[in-house]
Amino acid sequence: MRLFSVVNREIPIAKRRSLTALFLLFFLFALPVVKSADFFPAGIDTVYASEDAAKPATPAGEGEVKAAQPEEKKKEYPPAPQLKESDYPQVKYINGRIMTWMVAQLHLWFAAFVLAVPIFVFIIEAIGMATKDKRYDKLAYEFIKVSLTAYSITAVFGGLLLFTLVVFYPDFMKYMANIFSPTFLAYALIFFAESACLYIYYYGWHAMETGFSKWAHLTVGWMLNVVGTMLMFFANAWVTFMMSPHGVDANGVFEGNLWAAIHNHLWNPINLHRVIANVAYGGSVVGAYAAYKFLSARTQEDRAHYDWMGYTANFIAIAALLPLPFAGYWLIAEIYAYSQQMGITAMGGVFAWLFITQAVLIGALFLSANYYLWCGMERSKGAVKYTKYIKYIAFVIVTCFLVWFTPHTLILTPGELKALGGPYHKYLGPLGIMPAKNTAVNIMLLFTFLSFMLYQRCNKIPTVSWASRGNAFQIAIFVTAIINIGILGIYYGYFTNTVYKVASSVLQVASTLSVIILCTVINIFMYKGAKEVAPLQWGKMPDRSQYALFLLAVSFTWLMGLMGYIRSALRQHWHVYTVFRDSSPDAYTPTIGYAANVVTVATILFMAFVIFIFWLSTLSGKKETAHH
Amino acid sequence: MKSIVSFVFALAAMVVFFLLLDVVLFNAQGLSLIFKG
Numbered sequence: 001m002r003l004f005s006v007v008n009r010e011i012p013i014a015k016r017r018s019l020t021a022l023f024l025l026f027f028l029f030a031l032p033v034v035k036s037a038d039f040f041p042a043g044i045d046t047v048y049a050s051e052d053a054a055k056p057a058t059p060a061g062e063g064e065v066k067a068a069q070p071e072e073k074k075k076e077y078p079p080a081p082q083l084k085e086s087d088y089p090q091v092k093y094i095n096g097r098i099m100t101w102m103v104a105q106l107h108l109w110f111a112a113f114v115l116a117v118p119i120f121v122f123i124i125e126a127i128g129m130a131t132k133d134k135r136y137d138k139l140a141y142e143f144i145k146v147s148l149t150a151y152s153i154t155a156v157f158g159g160l161l162l163f164t165l166v167v168f169y170p171d172f173m174k175y176m177a178n179i180f181s182p183t184f185l186a187y188a189l190i191f192f193a194e195s196a197c198l199y200i201y202y203y204g205w206h207a208m209e210t211g212f213s214k215w216a217h218l219t220v221g222w223m224l225n226v227v228g229t230m231l232m233f234f235a236n237a238w239v240t241f242m243m244s245p246h247g248v249d250a251n252g253v254f255e256g257n258l259w260a261a262i263h264n265h266l267w268n269p270i271n272l273h274r275v276i277a278n279v280a281y282g283g284s285v286v287g288a289y290a291a292y293k294f295l296s297a298r299t300q301e302d303r304a305h306y307d308w309m310g311y312t313a314n315f316i317a318i319a320a321l322l323p324l325p326f327a328g329y330w331l332i333a334e335i336y337a338y339s340q341q342m343g344i345t346a347m348g349g350v351f352a353w354l355f356i357t358q359a360v361l362i363g364a365l366f367l368s369a370n371y372y373l374w375c376g377m378e379r380s381k382g383a384v385k386y387t388k389y390i391k392y393i394a395f396v397i398v399t400c401f402l403v404w405f406t407p408h409t410l411i412l413t414p415g416e417l418k419a420l421g422g423p424y425h426k427y428l429g430p431l432g433i434m435p436a437k438n439t440a441v442n443i444m445l446l447f448t449f450l451s452f453m454l455y456q457r458c459n460k461i462p463t464v465s466w467a468s469r470g471n472a473f474q475i476a477i478f479v480t481a482i483i484n485i486g487i488l489g490i491y492y493g494y495f496t497n498t499v500y501k502v503a504s505s506v507l508q509v510a511s512t513l514s515v516i517i518l519c520t521v522i523n524i525f526m527y528k529g530a531k532e533v534a535p536l537q538w539g540k541m542p543d544r545s546q547y548a549l550f551l552l553a554v555s556f557t558w559l560m561g562l563m564g565y566i567r568s569a570l571r572q573h574w575h576v577y578t579v580f581r582d583s584s585p586d587a588y589t590p591t592i593g594y595a596a597n598v599v600t601v602a603t604i605l606f607m608a609f610v611i612f613i614f615w616l617s618t619l620s621g622k623k624e625t626a627h628h
Numbered sequence: 629m630k631s632i633v634s635f636v637f638a639l640a641a642m643v644v645f646f647l648l649l650d651v652v653l654f655n656a657q658g659l660s661l662i663f664k665g
Contacts, residue, residue, distance in 0.1 A: 468630065468631045472638055473634065475635060476638035476642050477642055480639060496663040499659065500659060
C-alpha cells in the first residue's frame with residue numbers, strides 16, 4: 001500500500017504530463033500490435049497447408065480451391081538457391097566472413113548490454129518507489145546513463161552488420177527476406193518505439209519524479225523492456241531459423257506460414273537463455289563501470305557510492321548466473337533433440353575442447369564472484385564469525401572447478417598413449433564425462449549461494465526465537481541436497497544406462513533450485529526485524545576486490561563470444577541447416593585456435609569501446625558536478 | 629541439545645523431501661527410482 005501513497009500529489013501538472021506520456025506510449029505500443037495483423041498474412045489457417053495437400057481428395061469444388069492454395073504458395077516462394085563460389089562478392093583486402101563475424105559479435109555484445117540494463121533499472125526504480133529510498137533512484141539513473149551511449153553504438157553496429165551481410169551475402173539475405181521481410185519491417189518499427197521509450201525514460205527521469213508522473217515514468221521503463229525483448233525475439237527467430245529451419249520444405253521452399261518459421265525448434269530455448277544471460281552480462285559490465293569509478297574516486301562519499309553500486313551489480317550478475325547453466329543445459333538438450341549430429345558436433349566432436357575453455361572461464365567467473373563477496377565481508381564488523389569458513393568454501397569451489405574442466409579425450413602421441421595405458425587416465429578419466437561435471441557444477445552453485453548467504457547474514461542478528469532451529473534446518477537442507485546430488489551423479493551417472501544418466505541431471509538441478517528457494521524463504525522470515533551488528537562501512541573495500549569485477553566483465557564477454565561461435569558454427573557448411581548450402585570460399589570450420597583468436601580480438605575491441613563509454617560518462621559527470 | 633534434535637528432525641524431513649522429489653521427477657520422465665538392469 002505504501003506504493004500508492006506517492007500517487008495523487010501535484011495533480012494538475014503531473015496529470016497533464018502523464019496523459020501526454022501515456023498517449024505517446026499507447027501510440028508507440030499500439031502501432032506494432034495493430035500492424036502485426038499484416039505481418040502474419042498467412043495466419044494460422046495455412047499452418048498445415050502442406051498437410052492439407054497430402055490429405056485424400058475432398059468433394060469437388062471445395063477441394064479444388066483448397067488444393068490450389070499450396071501450388072500458389074510454391075510459385076510465390078522460390079527454393080533455396082544453389083550458389084557457386086563466384087556468387088559471393090569479394091572486396092579487396094577484406095575477408096567477408098571475418099568482418100561479418102566480428103561486426104555481428106560486437107553488435108550482439110552491445111545489444112545484450114542495452115537490453116539487460118533496462119530490466120534491472122526498472123526493478124531498482126520500482127524498489128526505490130516502494131521503499132522511498134532516493135539512493136535506489138539515483139543508482140537506477142546512473143545505470144541507464146551508462147547504457148544510453150552504448151545504445152547508439154549498438155545501433156551503429158546493427159547498421160554495419162546489415163550492410164556487411166548485404167555486401168558479402170546478397171543471395172542469402174534475399175532468401176531470408178523472402179521469408180522474414182514482414183519481421184524486418186516490424187523490427188524497424190519496434191526499434192523506433194524502443195528509441196522513443198529509452199529517450200523518454202532517460203530524459204524524463206527528473207521531470208517525472210513525483211506523484212502520478214513517477215508511475216507513468218515507471219510504465220515507460222516497462223514499455224522499454226517489452227519492446228526491447230520483442231526486438232531480441234525477432235532477431236532470435238532469424239538466427240534459430242538458420243539452425244533449425246521450420247515452415248520450409250526440404251528444398252527450402254517457404255510454405256507461407258511466417259509463425260512456423262519464427263516459432264522453430266530452438267527459438268524458445270534461445271529466448272530464455274539470452275534473456276537470463278543478458279541480465280548476468282549487463283550486471284557484470286555495470287559492475288566493471290562501478291569498479292572503474294570506485295578506483296578513480298577522490299572522496300570517501302564517492303567510494304561508498306560506487307562500492308554499493310558494484311555490490312548491487314555483482315548481486316545482479318550472480319543472481320542471473322545461478323540459473324544460467326540450467327537454461328544452457330535445456331538449449332543443448334533441445335539441439336540434441338533437433339539433430340543428434342548437431343549435438344554431437346557441439347559436445348563430443350570438433351567443439352568439445354571449446355567447452356573445456358568454457359568450463360575454465362565459467363570457473364573463473366564463479367571464483368571471482370565469490371572472491372568479491374568474501375572481500376565484501378570486510379564492510380561488516382560481524383563478519384569475523386564467518387571468515388573461518390571461507391577457506392573450506394574456496395577448497396570446494398576450486399575442487400569442483402578442477403573436475404569441471406577435466407577433459408574426456410586427450411590429444412596424445414603414441415608414446416604418451418602407451419605410458420597412459422589407453423586413451424583415458426586411470427583415475428581422472430571418469431571425471432571427464434558429464435555426470436561428474438553436472439555434480440561439480442551443482443555443488444559449485446550451492447557453495448556460491450552459501451557464500452552469498454554468509455555475506456547477507458554477517459551484519460545481522462536474528463531476533464526470532466526459532467533462529468537456532470532455522471539454522472539447523474538450513475544445514476540439513478544443504479547436507480541432504482549435496483548427498484542427493486552425489487548419489488544421482490555417481491550411482492545413476494556411472495552404474496546405470498544412459499537414459500538414467502541424462503534423466504538424473506534434471507533431478508540434480510531440481511535439488512539445487514530447492515536449496516536456493518527453501519533457504520531464501522527461511523532467511524526472509526528468520527531475518528525479519530533483525531538487528532544490525534554495526535552500520536555497513538560502504539567503501540571499505542580493498543582495491544584488489546575491484547579487479548574481480550573487471551575479471552567478471554572480461555570473462556563474460558570472452559565466454560559469450562566463444563560460445564556464440566559454437567552456436568553459429570554448428571551449422572557447419574550451411575547458411576540454413578540442411579536447406580541452404582554455404583558455397584562461399586570460407587564455408588569451412590576453422591581451427592579452435594583461429595576462432596579463439598578472432599573472438600579475442602573482438603573482445604579487446606569491445607573492451608576498448610566500453611572504456612570509451614566509461615570515459616564519456618566521466619566527462620558528463622564532471623559537467624554535472626561543475627554545474628552544481 | 630535443542631539444535632541437535634531440530635537438526636535430526638530436519639535431516640529426516642529433507643531426506644523424505646528429496647526422495648519424493650526424485651521419485652516424482654524420474655516418474656515424470658518415464659523411469660523408476662530403482663534402476664532395473
